[in-house]
Amino acid sequence: MKIKPIGNRVLIRTEEGEEKTAGGIFIPQTAQEKTQTGVVEAIGDDKEKIKVTVGQKVIYDKYAGTSIKTEGKEKLLVKGEDILAVVD
Secondary structure (H helix, E strand, O other): OOOOOOOOEEEEEEOOOOOEOOOOOEOOHHHOOOOOEEEEEEEOOOOOOOOOOOOOEEEEOOOOOEEEEEOOEEEEEEEHHHEEEEEO
C-alpha cells in the first residue's frame, strides 16, 4: 500500500529504539521509549510550508501525528510544523 500525504503533511518512517543499553542489558520492546527520529518517506503537495525533502533524517515533536502501520513497519503522518530539526 502506497501512502501519499496531502497538504502540509509528511510521512515519516520511525526508527526503532535501542534494544541494548551501554552496559549490555537488553531492553524488551514493550519497555522501550518511543523514538522521536525518523526518515522522511513522502511529502504533501504544499511545498511552501514543507521545509524537508524525501530521504532526510528528522526529529519530530514527541506527541505529533498519527501512527500508521503498513508493510509491517511503523510510520507516522505529521504536519510540516511538527518537524523540529533535520539531522545531518
